[in-house]
Amino acid sequence: MSGGVSNPDYWLRVWAARGLLWVWEDRAAPVIEEALGDSAWRVREMAAKVAARHQLGDLLELLQQLRDDHPDRRVAAAAARAIARISSANA
Secondary structure, eight states: OOOSSSOOTHHHHHHHHHHHHHHOGGGGGHHHHHHHTTHHHHHHHHHHHHHHHTTGGGGHHHHHHHHOOSSSSHHHHHHHHHHHHHHOOOO
């Protein structure tokens, strides 16, 4: 191995989003919005977790689409949890 990354490239996006669970700035919200539409389901799942943690209410519509239409149960469940957390915080 030549020292390069041997894992699928989506792992970099997953871990970048995961970092935003713990180190947050509001200017990162558009990145999470984009990540909710990423081609890799693991990125979408992590983005939903970040949206929940930081209560990103502007993303509710995208989260509802993932909850209702996403074929992967893990993504749909993460979106449902995010919706519940955001909704309860805004109630």
